[in-house]
Amino acid sequence: MGELLLNTPKRKQLLKDGRPVSTRCQILGRGAYGTVFKAIYRDRSVAVKIIRAQATSTLHNESHLMNLQHRNIVRLLKLESAVEFGLVIMECPRGQCLQRIVDTLALPLMHRVLITLDVVAALRYCHSQNVLHLDVKPTNILVALGIKSSGVGNFSKVKRSYICKLCDFGSSIEMGELCARQDPTNANGTLRYMSPEVLRSDILSEASDIYSLGITMWQLQARRLPYHPLDCNETIAYQVVKHELRPDNYHQLKILALDCPGDSNWNDVMYRGANSSARRNLSLDPSYTAGRGDLKKKCRRNRLALHFDSNGPAPEASACLESAYSNLYKSCWVSAPESRLSSFQLKHELELILSPQK
Template identity: 85%
Template sequence: MGEILLNTPKREQLLKDGPPMPTRCQILGRGAYGTVFKAIYRDRSVAVKIIRAQAASTLHNESHLLNLEHRNIVRLLKLESAAEFGLVIMECPRGQSLQRIVDALALPLIHRVLITLDVVAALKYCHSRNVLHLDVKPTNVLVALGTKSSGVGNSSKVKRSYICKLCDFGSSIEMGEFCARQEAAIANGTLRYMSPEALRSDNLSEASDIYSLGITMWQLQTRRLPYHMLDCNETIAYQVVKHELRPDSYHQLKILALDNPCEIGPTDSDWDFNDVIYRKAHGPICRNLSLDPSYTAGRDLKKKRRRNRLALHFDSPAPEASACLENAYSKLYKSCWVSAPESRFSSLQLKHELELILCRSAAP
């Protein structure tokens, strides 16, 4: 209902005229290079990203997906381009982005590990096909709910009803390919997950994706936007490269925030994890209906119901993780964001360490 029917005439119209006037039920998401809509293609539900032709490099990057087929990667079904616009038609499993799930729930350690293992599997496969994703972050991980897992190794011993799929290859490159996207990434805020070598426009490698995954793992644990106390992307980029600023550098972040009062974001005491946590990243709120008690109560009830339904997929079969296991998880993501790329864990090493934590956390 409300989905775009991607028959040949409609695709030709979209390629010529661009995105239609959207309705609330049509839009799946908006990015720096295009808008993603719900659609029907060959009698199946899909997602279609409509991109302006000026972003030709994005279409080229998305084409890397044509040669990738993996259970932890969103499948590309068709890519079309014309003089004005391009279309990227992808599978659309039922679920939500990892960003929204982190907004709503505090995930138990065992699920944070399972999610990370899925992303590691996707990256390992991409790297084996000489593709770097270069935009690993929670908004680019789709959690397909209601999907039975058929995990490999220790992850197969834990029952779950979801699978994670890496998506949005608009920043991807082939290994050894020149990448000139850093300036655009800085302007759009993705730099909060970017490795120092990417920020310096140095040669990129598999380690650049591992760095971004390490930042994402930190976010899964803390449920905060990386460097949430700072608004200025240029300041963050400079500090990451020159002074090894990382999301857990709390003392360093407080000093920077005090030196730049206009950059101070919400403090720990102000942060409401059950609200839209990353409201700064999504822009100002246009309407304020908080003075209407009936509206507020109804909205809170709907949010609570959605959160309760979502939580059913992330119940922990094991007791609450010990401080020792949480520390092991923290140590692991810190090993992913060291400055020297050659000193970071490989995807194989990371998989091994994650499975050790999983085995210990699932033990009775």
């Protein structure tokens, strides 16, 4: 119930007419160029993104996922296009996007590190295949729940019941491919996570993805929308490029918020109270029901907490380890791409943080 059956006639109809009329179809998420629905394809549960054909670049970018097969990347099963619409059919693991988890739980440092290591592994693989993702953020990281998984690398004794998968390659490019971004505020990707070189339309590299991951790491710790006091994307882009504004510079953000009358009230600083239109819900939890009641929130929090306390509560991180984590994301978002940590260096430093918590 609530799932599209993607047989051949139905796919042809979707390619012609776009999103289904039925209100019973379960929507997993909405983006600028299309909507994601829960569906059945070849007797398996999948997610299908229906994209308007005018967004030809998005369909082209999604095709980069076709040859990528990695445990930390959502698998693309089929891509079809027609005159009016295109279909992107992907695996649909049981779980939630990282954004919803951050909205619900304060993640212990150990899990923030494990999540980041999963994303680093996905990016390292993408980069080895000459693909840049260019839209790394919590809404594009799916946390598949209920999967018994060991830690990474030398940390096989660290047990957990989830694995993270990078998704949404609608902004991806092949390395060396021209990426015209005449107006950064209308570009593919998400401005609050874009590196200075992306905003300037410069030549891009692996470092551009590392920058976005650094912003994401900060968000996992702070649980706030990047640059949360500001609504004006033009202001954010200018300040990031010209004055090296970063989301942890609360003093500068407060001054800018006071100078920009259209921006958010500084007192509205908690992430869950920030501009909700600036984030998308790509929850892949079929049991999730939207609701604001305290009981529903508590139940959802308790259900999620089970996956992040599978072996009892994670050990509390020391101030020293939290500081090390902060220093890492700051090393990822320096302005000069060549001065940022490489994915190999980031992986190594994250593993050092994890070592005392084994």
